[in-house]
Amino acid sequence: MKKIVALFLAVMMTASVTACSSNAPAASSAAPAAASSAAESKAESAAASDFKIGMVTDTGGVNDQSFNQSAWEGLQKLSKDTGVTVKYSESKQESDYATNLDKAADDGNNLIWGIGFAMADAILNSAKQNPDINYAIVDNAYEKTPANVTGVMFRAQEPSFLVGYIAAKTTKTNKVGFVGGMTSAIIDQFEYGYRAGVAYAAKELGKTITVDSQYAESFTDSAKGKAIATKMFSNGCDVVFHAAGGVGVGVIEAAKEAKKYAIGVDRDQAYLAPENVLTSALKLVNQAVELVSKDAMDGKEIGGQTYTYGLTEDAVGIPEEHKLMGDDTYNAAIALEAKIKDKTITPPANKAEFAEFEKGLK
CATH class of the missing domain: 3.40.50.2300 (Response regulator)
Known part of the structure; x- marks a missing residue:
């Protein structure tokens, strides 16, 4: 995947605001232009300081x-x-x-x-x-x-779909997990986007892959996140995705101890456990x-x-680093990006949308 960049200034859902441009005449020589530029920079700095x-x-x-x-x-x-x-x-x-x-x-x-x-x-x-x-x-x-x-x-369901696809392509037990923070429409985007990605890959692979899901009802209790994920790993999950803030730190710790995989969220969380964080659902x-x-x-x-x-x-996605999943899985996930962008695939954001998406796979 190309590096995710921050050049999405023109992105607005309900309204688009355009910047005013200066129509000042061109400077007649390099020296006045430099002086003008310095003056503008000083003025901008003064404005920012206020x-x-x-x-x-x-x-x-x-x-x-x-x-x-x-x-x-x-x-x-x-x-x-x-x-x-x-x-x-x-x-x-x-x-x-x-x-x-x-x-x-x-x-x-x-x-x-x-x-x-x-x-x-x-x-x-x-x-x-x-x-x-x-x-x-x-x-x-x-x-x-x-x-x-x-x-x-x-649209957090979009990167969640990608990491769900990666989880399904990676699992050896055909059982993966999801740990949510607090029940809400926002976390639904992560869970059902993830479930859809798993289901899409399962159909592609001709397998049945199940998703265990549990909520911590907290964004801070890392010990609870660790306990939930530890139980999931003990019950056969070998990849667990979290959308749980600080709770997710515990999920990653559990993956490290169990020598299994966790999937991070929001940021590239590989630094927390380089050999155990399979990828992350980035939200910039x-x-x-x-x-x-x-x-x-x-x-x-x-x-x-x-x-x-x-x-x-280019405001969500997955990290470029993909050593734990390999090139084939990574490239297949990146190919799905294009399908999401052109609306060939529309990842679901809630339970009802997921039911319709799943029905369309049959």
């Missing part, structure tokens, strides 16, 4: 090895590139959401990010109380999005957070809409 962005994590925390960490890395990169001031607050429990959002508003932030669908109500309430501040949330789309709120969504939260924030800094109207990212925008 802009403040705050981020509030969900209960997974900023070092969850998953989407909170990825979001913060996106803001750190933006700060390095532009000089914008960025800060974060960690939520240890759901009751911290409102408190942390209030603090972020009191700190004078121009844009406040909430990371995770669990913060949806808290973001909505804070945005209502502070209409002059822009808010953005990862993994949530509102039925009616306020003018100062931006939703950011991913860092890129989305960086790009939407840059739009806000540039004065674009980002509110009142939802940005949606997927394979078509």
Whole structure:
């Protein structure tokens, strides 16, 4: 697969916002052009230094090895590139959401990010109380999005389909697993996209491959993730995919101890267990957070809409590294990318869609 890049600035689901271009005349000599460029750079730097962005994590925390960490890395990169001031607050429990959002508003932030669908109500309430501040949330789309709120969504079922296909092509026991964090429509995308990928490969291989599924009802309890995955491995699963934040760290630890395979999520998690993380379902939260924030800094109207990212925008996918699965399986998965992009295959995002997809395979 080609390297996933972050050049999907034009990606918008409900609205597309175009950048204003300068029509300044060309410089008459190299020296004035350089001076002009230096002046513009200084002005941009000064503008960035006046802009403040705050981020509030969900209960997974900023070092969850998953989407909170990825979001913060996106803001750190933006700060390095532009000089914008960025800060974060960690939520240890759901009751911290409102408190942390209030603090972020009191700190004078121009844009406040909430990371995770669990913060949806808290973001909505804070945005209502502070209409002059822009808010953005990862993994949530509102039925009616306020003018100062931006939703950011991913078609997570697409990379999940790919890793499900890889799991089915890799398993020796014809039994694979899925560990979810908290039951929700967002995690449904991962589970049913994965199940569909397994089913697609099973038909291709002429096999019956089963999927064991269990939820931790947590994004932080890595010990519970380890216990769930350990039991799955003991019961015959040899590949387990997690979409569970910090819980997934435990899943990967279990795979390492059992000498089986785990599939990571959001980031390339191979660094956690290089010989046991088969691949990862990438969701480039860092890129989305960086790009939407840059739009806000540039004065674009980002509110009142939802940005949606997927394979078509090179915003999700799988890592290029594929030593554990081999070239044949990797190349077959990459071939499926093209079919998803041209809509020959549409991975399901929920149970009902999966039932229809499965019916179409028969």
